[in-house]
Amino acid sequence: MNTTWNKTSLTLMMLDPNNKKVRFTYSNLIEKPSDDQIAKFAAVIAQLTGTVFVSASIATVDDKIQTV
Numbered sequence: 001m002n003t004t005w006n007k008t009s010l011t012l013m014m015l016d017p018n019n020k021k022v023r024f025t026y027s028n029l030i031e032k033p034s035d036d037q038i039a040k041f042a043a044v045i046a047q048l049t050g051t052v053f054v055s056a057s058i059a060t061v062d063d064k065i066q067t068v
Helices: 035-049
Strands: 002-015 021-026 052-065
Touching: 002 035, 021 035, 035 052
Parallel strands: none
Antiparallel strands: 002 021, 002 052
16 A cells, blocks of 8 residues: 555644633644644744643544555
């Protein structure tokens, strides 16, 4: 089988000033974002929204194609 990358999504869990969880989800990212890229992106989102970064979750979708 051949594996082909299709898409990557990122979900950031943040805390607002009232300590309520806020989830931000982004689709169509690069294939394999590094820890540093995720941390920097989360820092920008935190600064823009006034939230605090808690955690990140990445989901990757690959296509599996059977070769004949």
